[in-house]
Amino acid sequence: MSKLPLSRRALSILAVLVPLAFVLGYVALRSGPLAPVAVTVVQVESKALRPSLFGVGTVEARQLYRLGPVAPGRLLRLSVQVGDTVKAGQVLGEMDPVDSDDRLRSQQAQVQRAAAAVADTTARHAFAQQQARRYEQLFAEKATSEELLAARRQDLQLASAALAAAREDQARAQSDLQALRTQRASLRLVSPVDGLVTARDAEPGTTLVAGQMVVEVVDPTSLWVNTRFDQVSAAGLAAQQPAQVALRSRRAQTLAGQVLRLEPRADAVTEELLAKVVFSTVPQPLPPIGERAEVTVDLPELAQGPVVPNAAVQRQGTQIGVWVAQGDRLDFVPVVLGRSDLEGRVQVLKGLAPGDSIVLYSEKALTARSRIHVVERIPGVSS
Structure with missing residues (x-):
């Protein structure tokens, strides 16, 4: 009589466990690790994929002029500031000439003396030439001796030599004068192009050594982006390909450009190819030299x-x-x-x-x- 309650209890447990196992299996298959x-x-x-190449670079100028003295000296004046626009041939500053003007005046006097000496020896040479011809006629008429004719001919030779020496002295004096003028002109800092002053590294009164930069002038039309591209993805990159340049200061604006050339030397450390990308039109206002830029180059369409x-x-x-x-x-x-x-x-x-x-x-x-x-x-x- 005791087995019947046990069977009912077992059936009750099974009735609960079987649906529970079914639910657990369903959950495991739908939302658990087996789901x-x-x-x-x-x-x-x-x-037909049209690949593009992305690179990062800096704005540089291919025509950049660093103006300074060719000889040691003191900066006398400087008339431009950073950001000024200058014209080709404009005098931007000047070094202290010291005694250059005095030496120039002295050499000009030397040239004048040399010119006077040439004029004097030219007259002497003309007189000696005239006397030589006269004595040749007299000798032909047997009106003078051969010794006097030889003396006049010797006088002509001496006058010719003196004239040649005077002309050489005059040429040397003029050459020295031109050298002093060139040296005096080199004391002026002259802009070689229409450009923009991007640096001013000295002030009037500063003593400078030869070759030390005073001002830097760039040609705005020569701006380009020195761009680096990953070597792995740079296959197909070539000159004349169109590009878009986004300057860091103008990320909302894209400037048109093109690849000017690929550099023959790559960066072995960063494994990057170097290329120069030029602007189709000069950006206005001009971007600062050294500004970072993002460059996208459109490569040829693939099959x-x-x-x-x-x-x-x-x-x-x-x-x-x-x-x-x-x-x-x-x-x-x-x-x-x-x-x-x-x-x-x-x-x-x-x-x-x-x-x-x-x-x-x-x-x-x-x-x-x-x-x-x-x-x-x-x-x-x-x-």
């Missing part, structure tokens, strides 16, 4: 082929590939990638075909045994 992973999928597209988002590319061990979704199954397919663009798309050279369905985002890491559940959006992961 399907939510993923978003996209179709492999066939597109049409399979294209996938960069976010879909995964690494499994040593292989690079994508997860291909086939119903609720997953297959990891290795791929060979080509070029990419700045919109996050990459060219697939081998491994996929247009129309293949691949996983773009997943709420957690996937494996070959993962079961998936396709959703339109994963909160906080995809947009």
Whole structure:
């Protein structure tokens, strides 16, 4: 009689445990570790990708002039400030001439004396030449002796030598005068171009050494961006390609430009290629020399082929590939990638075909045994 209550108790327990086990199994399969992973999928597209190359550089000037004295001296005056616009040939400042003006006046007097000496010896030479011709006629008429004719001819030779020496002295004096004038002119700091004063490193009264910079002038039409590009992605970069330049101070404005040239030497430390990018028009107002800029270069369009988002590319061990979704199954397919663009798309050279369905985002890491559940959006992961 005691077995009947026990059987009822067991049945009661089983009645509770069986539904509970069923609920737990359902929860484990739907929201636990065995639950399907939510993923978003996209179709492999066939597109003609137009890659772009991004680089960072600084604004520089290819025509930059650092003006200073060619000899030691004291700065007498300086008439320009940083930011002033100057014209070609404009005198910006002057070094103290010390005794240059006195030596110049002395040399001018020496030139005048040399000119007077040339005039005197020219007259003497003309007289000696006239006397020599006269005595040659007299000797022909037997009216003078051969000794007197020889003496007149010797006088002519001496006058010719004196005239040649006087002319050499005059040329030397004029050359020395020109040298002093050039030296005097070198004391003036003259702008070689129409430009902008970007630096003023000395004040009047300062004693300077030869070659020390006083002012710096740049040609605004020669501004360019010295740009660095990653060597890995720089294949196809060439001169004359169009570019867009975004200055740090004007990030909302993009300036048109183009690649002027590639530098023959790369940076071996940072593994970057160097290129000069010029502006299509001179930016107004002028950007400061040394300002950072972001450069985007449009590379030639590639042939049409399979294209996938960069976010879909995964690494499994040593292989690079994508997860291909086939119903609720997953297959990891290795791929060979080509070029990419700045919109996050990459060219697939081998491994996929247009129309293949691949996983773009997943709420957690996937494996070959993962079961998936396709959703339109994963909160906080995809947009």
